[in-house]
Amino acid sequence: MNAKRCVVITGIGVVNPAGIGLEPFWKMVSQGVSAIRKITRFDPEGFPVQIAGEIVDFRPQDLVPRRFIVKTDRFTHYTFAATEMALQDARLDLVHQDPYRVGIFFGNNTGGWDINERGYYELYQQGAPMVNPWQVTAWFPTAPQGYVAIRYGIKGYSKSFVCDRVSGACGLYFGIHSILQGHNDVVLTGGTEAPITRFGMTCYIEAGELAPFKEPEGAYRPFDRDRSGIVLAEGSTILILEELEHARQRGAYIYGELLGYAMTTDPDPSAHGGLVRAMRKAMQVAQVTPSEVDLILAEGCGTQLSDRVEARAITEVFGARTPEVPVTSPKATYGHLFGASGATEMVSGLLAMKTGVVPPTINFTTPDLDCCLRIVSRQEQQNVSRVLLNARSKDGVNVCLLVAAMQK
């Protein structure tokens, strides 16, 4: 009988408003230096929301061949760059891997807005025959998976996920299972998002969950009593998952082991029973009790309802220990990345375990009596060995993951 397969994380690539690359990202996030900015990519005058986690210093040509840049959208550029950084970080050359044992599990919520808008301009200004051909291949949410597969010759079992705020966490959940079930030995997972265009912002504003701020100061405040919604962000985070023995055989550095995983759905956004079940199941699979969890990386998206529901769920699961267990939502620093969310917060968990630094939930100044959690509002030094990560969609899809430091 085959030995039990285990999944570890061996590489990280980050393209984020807080920083491009792991070191600059962590420097900003661990210190809680806000990367929320007034939008500069287009003139936001007249928009009820004029702020975002916008990336201003990304040069795709540094990491992506020009040929791929031309035929893909910004959200795929971010993915290419994050993927290349993750592979370099893992010291993993895919040329030496069986391409049928490498998979891709990416999340994305809304596709490529730059190329989408370009198509509309061409259609209405020049006519249908002049619409660029990349509309066929570049705008839809599976494009990053396809282009990364082409670039690196990846042929293993792969999927893309469109599931609102848990798109990226779904990628992790199913990527883990693809290794556990023996489909893959290596998985590129995480996700990407690039919605900061006139049309993209318009659609997200219409969805009604964005914080209505025109200036960035104090705009994103998860779990604070005066929170008023999500601050949208762009970027990509890619993680390299590997089967443990595969990683050991090549002497890879291991950031952490994914011990627990669960996915549930609540019947409506105000229900929390499904999130309770997901947290409990993730811990049960990991054989970890609530008293052994050192840190909770919350969904903490910053809407009144979602934060309240999550706080109830955490309180029910952690009981008397709730006032002690640290909870943080580092996305307050860089914004909500939807498709790249989950994986991005996982990076904070991995680096908290590595460095003993817990990143803060910035702008948390006024506690909410409906969210009686121990929110980490300033950077804390603490030994962290086991982290529970929550991700939850607007309509109640929950993904919970338990990651632990490797035993020495």
Next chain:
Amino acid sequence: MTFEMMKKILLDLGIDEERIHADAYLYKDLELDSTETVQIALDLKRLCGVTVKFESRQDLTVANVCALVDQAKDAVLNQ
């Protein structure tokens, strides 16, 4: 002149300059895909108003494409 225009279109697609020469085949040598040949056709339409169709079964050289463009331009002038 037509070659220089084709060269610019190919450069804009990200093809390395040293690979672009008159005898280079679009599929075999430059490894273009079908969306890239559609983009070339759109650029030719925009830049000189001619319609050139690329068949996936027939690999053309850059010189072949330039000849088709020149023929199409002549046909327009002789109308």
